[in-house]
Amino acid sequence: MCLGIPGEVIELLPDQPDLARVDVSGVRRVINIGLLADDLPAPGEWVLIHVGFALSKIDEAEAAAALQFLEGIGQAYADELEALADSRIE
Amino acid sequence: MKFVDEFRDADTAHALSAKIAALCAPGRQYKLMEVCGGHTHTIYKHGLEDYLPESITLVHGPGCPVCVIPMGRVDDAMALASEPDVILTSFGDMMRVPGSKGSFFDAKAAGTDIRMVYSPLDSLKIARNNPDKRVVFMAIGFETTAPSTAMTIMRAAAEGLGNFSVFCNHVTIIPAIKAILDSPDLRLDGFIGPGHVSTVIGCRPYEFIAREYGKPVVTAGFEPLDILQSIYMLMLQLSEGRSEVENQYSRVVPWDGNPTALKVIGETMELRPYFEWRGLGFISHSALSVREKYAQFDAELLFDVPGVRVADPKACQCGEVLKGVLKPWECKVFGTACTPETPIGTCMVSPEGACAAYYNFGRMNRHRVKEAVTIEVGRP
Amino acid sequence: MTEAGWVEQALREHDEHHAHDTAAGRDQVADREQREQQVLDRIDRARRRRPRVREERITMSHGAGGKATATLIEAVFLDAFRNPQLEPLEDAASLTVGSARVALTTDSYVVSPLFFPGGDIGELAINGTVNDLAVSGATPLYLSAGFILEEGFPVADLTRIAESMRAAAAAAGIQVVTGDTKVVQRGNADGCYINTAGVGLLDRDVPLGVAHAQPGDAIIVSGPIGDHGITIMLARGELDIEADVQSDTAPLNGMVAGLLDAVPGVRAMRDATRGGVATILNEIAKSADVGVLVNEDDIPVRPEVRGAAELLGIDPMYVACEGRLVAVVAGDQADQALAALRTHPLGAQASLIGHVTDGPPGIVHLKTAFGGTRIVDLLVGDPLPRIC
Numbered sequence: 001m002c003l004g005i006p007g008e009v010i011e012l013l014p015d016q017p018d019l020a021r022v023d024v025s026g027v028r029r030v031i032n033i034g035l036l037a038d039d040l041p042a043p044g045e046w047v048l049i050h051v052g053f054a055l056s057k058i059d060e061a062e063a064a065a066a067l068q069f070l071e072g073i074g075q076a077y078a079d080e081l082e083a084l085a086d087s088r089i090e
Numbered sequence: 091m092k093f094v095d096e097f098r099d100a101d102t103a104h105a106l107s108a109k110i111a112a113l114c115a116p117g118r119q120y121k122l123m124e125v126c127g128g129h130t131h132t133i134y135k136h137g138l139e140d141y142l143p144e145s146i147t148l149v150h151g152p153g154c155p156v157c158v159i160p161m162g163r164v165d166d167a168m169a170l171a172s173e174p175d176v177i178l179t180s181f182g183d184m185m186r187v188p189g190s191k192g193s194f195f196d197a198k199a200a201g202t203d204i205r206m207v208y209s210p211l212d213s214l215k216i217a218r219n220n221p222d223k224r225v226v227f228m229a230i231g232f233e234t235t236a237p238s239t240a241m242t243i244m245r246a247a248a249e250g251l252g253n254f255s256v257f258c259n260h261v262t263i264i265p266a267i268k269a270i271l272d273s274p275d276l277r278l279d280g281f282i283g284p285g286h287v288s289t290v291i292g293c294r295p296y297e298f299i300a301r302e303y304g305k306p307v308v309t310a311g312f313e314p315l316d317i318l319q320s321i322y323m324l325m326l327q328l329s330e331g332r333s334e335v336e337n338q339y340s341r342v343v344p345w346d347g348n349p350t351a352l353k354v355i356g357e358t359m360e361l362r363p364y365f366e367w368r369g370l371g372f373i374s375h376s377a378l379s380v381r382e383k384y385a386q387f388d389a390e391l392l393f394d395v396p397g398v399r400v401a402d403p404k405a406c407q408c409g410e411v412l413k414g415v416l417k418p419w420e421c422k423v424f425g426t427a428c429t430p431e432t433p434i435g436t437c438m439v440s441p442e443g444a445c446a447a448y449y450n451f452g453r454m455n456r457h458r459v460k461e462a463v464t465i466e467v468g469r470p
Numbered sequence: 471m472t473e474a475g476w477v478e479q480a481l482r483e484h485d486e487h488h489a490h491d492t493a494a495g496r497d498q499v500a501d502r503e504q505r506e507q508q509v510l511d512r513i514d515r516a517r518r519r520r521p522r523v524r525e526e527r528i529t530m531s532h533g534a535g536g537k538a539t540a541t542l543i544e545a546v547f548l549d550a551f552r553n554p555q556l557e558p559l560e561d562a563a564s565l566t567v568g569s570a571r572v573a574l575t576t577d578s579y580v581v582s583p584l585f586f587p588g589g590d591i592g593e594l595a596i597n598g599t600v601n602d603l604a605v606s607g608a609t610p611l612y613l614s615a616g617f618i619l620e621e622g623f624p625v626a627d628l629t630r631i632a633e634s635m636r637a638a639a640a641a642a643g644i645q646v647v648t649g650d651t652k653v654v655q656r657g658n659a660d661g662c663y664i665n666t667a668g669v670g671l672l673d674r675d676v677p678l679g680v681a682h683a684q685p686g687d688a689i690i691v692s693g694p695i696g697d698h699g700i701t702i703m704l705a706r707g708e709l710d711i712e713a714d715v716q717s718d719t720a721p722l723n724g725m726v727a728g729l730l731d732a733v734p735g736v737r738a739m740r741d742a743t744r745g746g747v748a749t750i751l752n753e754i755a756k757s758a759d760v761g762v763l764v765n766e767d768d769i770p771v772r773p774e775v776r777g778a779a780e781l782l783g784i785d786p787m788y789v790a791c792e793g794r795l796v797a798v799v800a801g802d803q804a805d806q807a808l809a810a811l812r813t814h815p816l817g818a819q820a821s822l823i824g825h826v827t828d829g830p831p832g833i834v835h836l837k838t839a840f841g842g843t844r845i846v847d848l849l850v851g852d853p854l855p856r857i858c
Contacts, residue, residue, distance in 0.1 A: 003198070004234075004286045006091075007781075024091070025774065025778075025780070026714060026773055026777050027462065027712070027713035027774055027781060028712040032211060032241065035238075035351045035354070037350050046385065048286070048481055050286060051181070051256060052208060052237070053238045054243065054452070055289045056289040056348060059341050060341075067096055070102045070106075071102065073102060073106055074101055074105045078101075085528065091773075091777065100840055100841040101837070103840060134844055137842020137843040138840070140843055141842060159473055182783075188474070190472060190474035190475070190476075195529050196527070198530070200527055208708075266663065278818035380603075401472070401474075403474070419510070420509075425512070425516065426484045426512060426513060426516045427481045428480070429516075430850050432476070432477075432524070434477050449847075450847050451847075453845055454835065454844075
């Protein structure tokens with residue numbers, strides 16, 4: 001019950017306010033966005049898809065922040081390794 | 091794939107791994123539990139344990155809603171399906187779970203009309219297309235999936251659909267976590283909180299774990315880096331003597347959850363006084379049933395459901411595996427009498443169960459494999 | 471309260487076979503790692519036991535190409551027909567007829583829908599049979615085509631299928647020389663089933679077979695995997711998913727000839743149909759009793775196939791292809807093999823995905839893109855879409 005996949009909203013279906021077409025890596029599916037009624041996603045926004053429903057919007061800013069943290073760690077590690085390689089004790 | 095590939099980077103993993111190892115106090119052992127089948131799956135699928143020091147053990151709790159369905163309820167569903175005009179619809183995950191007389195798959199082979207669906211909305215479509223049949227949807231899942239079932243029931247009501255009903259087996263995560271925390275033989279240091287359940291219930295419901303039991307909780311995403319980062323955050327809390335709830339999966343999980351989703355669950359369903367969880371026994375207020383207001387969509391009222399209890403075999407040690415007291419391979423029947431083809435207990439029944447995941451992905455001697463992996467054979 | 475009879479049966483069987491494996495014996499081994507290894511050994515012994523079909527009825531699992539299919543074949547058919555030509559259970563049987571060495575294969579095609587992006591059942595039938603002969607090292611020559619038609623099936627559709635087969639046969643350089651037609655009542659045969667047999671000349675003196683695989687050998691796949699299976703799943707229309715994928719059905723005999731001409735050290739080839747690449751890797755490991763180690767990063771998958779598979783929770787490694795092969799090649803000839811495959815349009819994206827090792831025998835290990843390691847086991851049944 002955990003399989004949720006990020007997908008990009010392509011368009012809201014004009015005659016069906018509950019439905020939107022999303023794109024997942026070039027694959028498209030119509031899903032129900034009723035659970036996001038208070039804050040409907042717009043084309044270009046990303047949502048988490050689970051059994052044909054959008055459960056949550058994916059916050060790009062938060063995603064970027066998480067990535068920045070991870071990259072920072074990666075960079076710090078790379079820096080440290082480099083420093084280790086460069087340093088000499090003798 | 092956006093939002094997926096960036097969280098699967100191996101180099102960053104090495105960095106996180108080093109930081110995690112640095113936070114381990116010498117001589118101390120750590121046990122961290124995750125309660126989400128998806129997390130179990132990710133950990134094994136990507137070989138995440140290779141990145142953790144020996145002093146950290148990951149334990150797989152009752153996070154697989156398929157696994158915890160008692161055999162008796164599977165039998166009930168099969169009884170429903172064998173009514174002459176019934177089409178039973180179910181997610182793929184349930185198709186191979188055996189009841190006392192076999193699985194949906196076996197029943198299908200014997201001629202019962204059981205169909206696999208990807209979404210509960212697909213069941214509605216089948217109901218609309220087959221007005222002379224009664225379509226029953228086997229609803230399973232934690233709070234992640236309950237809103238989808240709820241929306242489907244409301245849609246059926248709006249359309250006045252007369253031949254659709256739900257056999258509701260939704261379970262809730264908090265009572266299960268509490269049951270684990272209250273068991274006497276348990277030694278856990280922290281929780282990797284479920285990811286997608288939290289998009290619905292938010293992070294607040296886990297505060298009692300930190301406050302009353304003093305264990306840190308970090309809600310985690312499903313990519314390997316998400317889980318590693320969450321472990322890092324847990325270890326940081328432990329090393330600093332904190333016990334708080336933190337949200338690593340903030341790109342998807344809002345702290346307050348999804349109010350609309352909670353509302354539709356509340357509109358269509360209510361808590362059962364108690365429900366049997368395979369491997370854990372009866373837990374109170376841990377499962378949902380369809381509200382009286384939507385009685386015409388409740389399969390348990392529309393049909394005669396046998397309700398027979400099927401005992402878990404005495405040889406089954408799933409309860410101990412679920413609580414992290416035993417590792418899958420420490421169960422006496424693991425891999426011999428109990429395999430994915432003949433799953434004796436809940437932990438083997440679905441690919442997300444701890445035993446199934448270990449059997450399918452992790453059944454190897456890590457040290458011997460490390461040698462094999464570094465051998466570069468046949469290359470100049 | 472009742473009990474599950476099949477559980478008692480499984481426990482009893484286990485007890486009969488492992489009466490000497492006592493818990494006491496196990497507890498005496500203090501070292502944790504040793505204990506885990508003991509359990510793994512016990513499981514290995516259990517897995518090597520003679521296969522038995524537990525089910526009373528055939529289920530869809532038996533047709534999926536995974537564990538259930540293998541058990542069914544070994545326990546029912548191999549048991550009934552046992553002879554030296556059948557035993558290897560390769561894609562084609564190698565036979566001596568007079569002074570000639572020929573390969574004989576047979577296949578049945580029951581795909582639904584009959585027409586799908588990239589091809590149809592007819593094209594599949596020709597290419598599939600040609601490929602079974604080609605990967606056995608034979609030059610495909612002649613095919614038979616038997617049709618089982620459902621009452622009510624449109625003749626126009628049948629004509630379309632026959633035309634596809636004509637074109638596919640011409641492209642592969644073979645001829646359909648004999649056939650049969652049966653009609654069954656409405657409700658059977660899903661429109662049209664096709665059964666084929668194929669004969670090819672084993673004109674190369676090269677012993678091929680997965681049992682020949684040895685540690686150090688390279689494992690190569692000829693192109694991106696999973697296209698056909700995903701196409702069919704989507705074409706069934708039940709999943710409401712639109713994607714730009716099409717079947718990869720193609721005749722591989724030209725590419726195979728090029729490979730065998732250039733590389734003397736080809737040990738085995740298999741076409742990756744039902745059960746996908748993962749099944750073939752397991753066949754190699756089991757048949758030659760060797761270890762297999764592959765790198766997830768090196769296995770080519772098209773983005774749309776990956777996207778659809780992610781959405782459904784399916785692993786592309788288990789998804790059928792119809793125009794791809796897996797080749798086991800002597801380690802020091804891997805580069806030549808890749809070059810030979812890549813000169814052919816169907817092998818443009820050929821990739822070295824791993825090696826045969828002397829690791830734990832019979833087991834396939836995968837180094838994930840993330841860097842960790844895990845096992846790739848045979849699937850119990852069809853790769854059902856997961857939601858979890």
